[in-house]
Amino acid sequence: MKSTPYLCLFLAGLLVVAHCHQVPDNHEDDHTDTKTQEHPPSVHENPKGKTQACPVACNIADFAFIFYKQVTRDAAEKNVFFSPLSISSALAMVALGAKSSTLTQILEGLTFNLTEIEENEIHEGFHDLLQFLNRPNSEIQLNLGNALFIDQKLKLLQKFSEDIENFYDAEAISSNFQNSAEAEKQINDYIEKKTHGKIANVVKDLDPFTLLALVNYIYFKGSSTCPFFANT
Incomplete structure (x- = not known):
């Protein structure tokens, strides 16, 4: 009998990673077609002209694979269905109330390297990412x-x-x-x-x-x- 296939939902996190790598530079051509300019702002844009969403999305992807590997190790012959973005955003939010080693363990457990990214940038990244995903859209809700x-x-x-x-x-x-x-x-x-x-x-x-x-x-x-x- 074949092993039951594992099913993993990489909700939003991996999609945004792909989006971050595909969005072209807005300054490549000043004569961009008008239809292109009518599209909603991408995840790269916000009123301040910058966003931390893409770096955070990459960490969510790393966390997803690590978490998936761990879960499937203890769930042989079972399907696995989870949302990395849900888990990471919930834990990152809780980290706002943590200090010292507890804070470090939570954020490093989410694959963030605190020598490369500041704590505030992590929370700003989640904010930008959630705003991007939750924005109104005529095709999906x-x-x-x-x-x-x-x-x-x-x-x-x-x-x-x-x-x-x-x-x-x-x-x-x-x-x-x-x-x-x-x-x-x-x-x-x-x-x-x-x-x-x-x-x-x-x-x-x-x-x-x-x-x-x-x-x-x-x-x-x-x-x-x-x-x-x-x-x-």
Whole structure:
């Protein structure tokens, strides 16, 4: 019997890497066709004239292959389906509240070399990348983001709350984890709303001793020239 093929979703990260290498220099020709100039700004452009999205996308690709190799090692004969961008953006966001060795371990675990890129550039890169992917598009609809549900007995530092909003467009939501049923409903309702009803009741049996829940969601809607189908 043949081994079950591994299935890996390199969502967005690898696509943006390819995009970064394919976008031509905007200064090559001052007589560019008008139709080309009408296209939306590329991932290279922002009001400041620069972006960190491409370097960060390359790190996400490196992380994807490392993570895939590790997961498939422990999942023989199984399909593997994951989003490197979701994992890396969620952990990078949490790193905003970390210091010292914990901060270093998180970022290096995401394949960032802190001697080559500054911490702030990493967060700016994720910000640019998420803005690029979440922008309105007539052909596809993509909604990707993170949220933190925090026990109501805890209080976040104002700077951390501001940073996760500014860099990751995320929000911190107070939750009563002592009432597990109430907290589960709150989180599930949030995810269901963000995924337009496609994902419901994903959180179950929440531990009443929980203090923080990190949520990542993805909603994608688009057509495909090669639709997926099941073999019979």
